[in-house]
Amino acid sequence: MKKRVFALIISFIILVAALPAYSYNIKDIQLVVNGQNISLNAQPVLINGRILVPARIAVESMGGYLDWYAKEGRIVAKRDNLKLTMYSGGYKAYCGNSTIKMDVPPVLKNGTVMLPIRFIAENFGYPVKYDAVNGRVIVGNGDSSSGNSRGDDRGGNINFSNYKVVIDAGHGGYETGAIVSGVYEKDLNLAIAKKLNTLLKNSGVKTYMTRTTDRRVGLYERSGLANSVNADLFISIHNNTQWQKSIKGSMTLYYPNGVSKNGLNGYKFASIVQKNLNSKLGTDNKGVIQRPNLAVLRTSKMPAVLVEVGYMTNRTELGKLLTDSYKEKAAVVLKDSVLEALKNINK
Ligand SMILES: [Zn+2]
Structure with a gap:
């Protein structure tokens, strides 16, 4: 009996620890990739100070492809020869033989996979800026005519x-x-x-x-x-x-x-x-x-x-x-x- 209670407490602790500290919608945040406004099919989410955006749209806007394996919670983002494998709720991304630590994990929200935009953009080789005044995440060149x-x-x-x-x-x-x-x-x-x-x-x-x-x-x-x-x-x-x-x-x-x-x-x-x-x-x-x-x-x-x-x-x-x-x-x-x-x- 005691063992079961103990196990219950442990699993509760694990559950709580796995949850992000806070998570709320950030209204009207815009994603701009190479000067183009990207229209998102779901609102971005803020977790621990990181902005997460709908995965497929974000990846495709940077010229990549996304595969989502719902059963395993596996997310595969590809661009040219680069392949990043991530897991919903997991803090590690896998790229070739290397493991990259993520400070926030991908999450599933109302059936949409959300990815931390900075992490994806930087791994795809794009610079990322956050324009706090206008509420814009700017990926790549701010101006599409430059570069x-x-x-x-x-x-x-x-x-x-x-x-x-x-x-x-x-x-x-x-x-x-x-x-x-x-x-x-x-x-x-x-x-x-x-x-x-x-x-x-x-x-x-x-x-x-x-x-x-x-x-x-x-x-x-x-x-x-x-x-x-x-x-x-x-x-x-x-x-x-x-x-x-x-x-x-x-x-x-x-x-x-x-x-x-x-x-x-x-x-x-x-x-x-x-x-x-x-x-x-x-x-x-x-x-x-x-x-x-x-x-x-x-x-x-x-x-x-x-x-x-x-x-x-x-x-x-x-x-x-x-x-x-x-x-x-x-x-x-x-x-x-x-x-x-x-x-x-x-x-
Ligand atoms: Zn050598």
């Missing part, structure tokens, strides 16, 4: 000397990175990085390299340099490995640091790099991938990407990577990508 297209319209007459770019050759010294058939990843990375540095300098860009020799560089030293010179962009160069030797291609990683320079964030920068590697270098598309836990990107205060140029474990791709002409071609593609990204920043 991406404006940079492109300006064409080639940009003075790139106003821009600073940090080039990071991955690994170095005793941190060799991958070693495949006697080839050290650190050497491939440095060779491409040096070529990129020369090409960008020739275009007028102010460049900084985290290393120019085979030396070990601390993880935080890399983004530390980028932060200290107030760089506009950070690009880290790596090469990949896979136990499955048939896999080849390029992959670009980014960190969702919420930093946006005139609409250019890590995700957009990564997308530009990846698109060009696939179309101009002719590599397989291994995706634009969000990496919330990558130290080299996490501490950077500007759009930052990590490029995996090719797979060293693929015999054909390693063969190419060993030639000077392929490394040069890769560097040209990366240079074009950086310039394209800088045009977006549009100083």
Whole structure:
């Protein structure tokens, strides 16, 4: 008997602890995504100071897709290669191999799944602002006419000397990175990085390299340099490995640091790099991938990407990577990508 009472008390405590401290409707809050007013099919909710909005509309307004599995309470938000799995009432989101803590969980309200807007937007690579005066949540560019297209319209007459770019050759010294058939990843990375540095300098860009020799560089030293010179962009160069030797291609990683320079964030920068590697270098598309836990990107205060140029474990791709002409071609593609990204920043 005592046991049952005890169990009852425990389950009551768990129930109470699981409930948000307070939750009420916030009337007339508006959601603006890239300058567009998004009409919501349910009123937003405020929980512990976080605004939650109807999930499907929010995700779709940012160009994503939402799947809702009512039985398991599972919510899957997808955008390009990013997949976020969350659970109604759960404080954890799952993305690839990483778990991201949420300060408020998704909730189900009158049959509508509600998601914390800031969490979703930031993980999709959008900046978020709350305009308290007008009661608006502003995701992406406040003005739909600004951002991406404006940079492109300006064409080639940009003075790139106003821009600073940090080039990071991955690994170095005793941190060799991958070693495949006697080839050290650190050497491939440095060779491409040096070529990129020369090409960008020739275009007028102010460049900084985290290393120019085979030396070990601390993880935080890399983004530390980028932060200290107030760089506009950070690009880290790596090469990949896979136990499955048939896999080849390029992959670009980014960190969702919420930093946006005139609409250019890590995700957009990564997308530009990846698109060009696939179309101009002719590599397989291994995706634009969000990496919330990558130290080299996490501490950077500007759009930052990590490029995996090719797979060293693929015999054909390693063969190419060993030639000077392929490394040069890769560097040209990366240079074009950086310039394209800088045009977006549009100083
Ligand atoms: Zn590496």
